Amino acid sequence: NAGVTQTPKFQVLKTGQSMTLQCAQDMNHEYMSWYRQDPGMGLRLIHYSVGAGITDQGEVPNGYNVSRSTTEDFPLRLLSAAPSQTSVYFCASSYSGGQGGYGYTFGSGTRLTVV
Amino acid sequence: GESVGLHLPTLSVQEGDNSIINCAYSNSASDYFIWYKQESGKGPQFIIDIRSNMDKRQGQRVTVLLNKTVKHLSLQIAATQPGDSAVYFCVVKGGSYIPTFGRGTSLIVHP
Numbered sequence: 001n002a003g004v005t006q007t008p009k010f011q012v013l014k015t016g017q018s019m020t021l022q023c024a025q026d027m028n029h030e031y032m033s034w035y036r037q038d039p040g041m042g043l044r045l046i047h048y049s050v051g052a053g054i055t056d057q058g059e060v061p062n063g064y065n066v067s068r069s070t071t072e073d074f075p076l077r078l079l080s081a082a083p084s085q086t087s088v089y090f091c092a093s094s095y096s097g098g099q100g101g102y103g104y105t106f107g108s109g110t111r112l113t114v115v
Numbered sequence: 116g117e118s119v120g121l122h123l124p125t126l127s128v129q130e131g132d133n134s135i136i137n138c139a140y141s142n143s144a145s146d147y148f149i150w151y152k153q154e155s156g157k158g159p160q161f162i163i164d165i166r167s168n169m170d171k172r173q174g175q176r177v178t179v180l181l182n183k184t185v186k187h188l189s190l191q192i193a194a195t196q197p198g199d200s201a202v203y204f205c206v207v208k209g210g211s212y213i214p215t216f217g218r219g220t221s222l223i224v225h226p
Contacts, residue, residue, distance in 0.1 A: 035216075042218045045214075090159070103149060104149075104159075106159050109156075
């Protein structure tokens with residue numbers, strides 16, 4: 001089925017470790033983004049991309065890196081994990097630009113715990 | 116920037132009742148509004164959207180109302196069912212690519 005695929009679903013890291021959260025979509029969407037969701041909070045935007053080779057920071061980018069070498073993939077890298085990065089991470093994609101639809105398709109999430 | 120707030124963090128209703136979930140926004144330039152439903156352990160799912168040139172849009176059992184004068188929108192769910200139990204987010208967009216999510220209202224449907 002078409003959609004957004006995130007891996008892994010669960011991950012436990014030790015403080016200081018690095019890792020990459022994977023996100024892939026097969027809908028040929030230009031726009032992709034990463035959000036984090038903490039208890040009682042809405043989703044907060046970490047980084048986003050409006051096309052291959054183009055990325056930009058969102059609301060909470062510190063401690064995270066992204067790259068977009070292909071339309072399909074948008075990995076999120078944690079450089080040196082900290083307990084404050086314990087959260088559920090969602091990747092989303094959509095068609096972008098102009099007055100087109102901005103509805104997002106979300107992945108099922110990665111639950112990350114940093115100890 | 117945009118700020119988005121929901122009036123109630125939790126809404127409890129009886130099965131079969133109509134539910135109304137409210138959302139307020141701050142930026143009068145916002146032009147696109149989306150409601151998402153998030154079930155436990157899943158990512159948000161698109162429910163319905165509305166553009167600023169409309170004040171009402173209906174879907175299957177759901178209606179979104181937009182009042183630009185007071186910068187308020189609402190999601191109405193008719194004949195609420197147990198499967199409607201979830202957290203509902205309103206999302207507000209202006210001219211940028213960055214949407215703003217509200218904190219969510221948890222809808223609890225009692226059988």
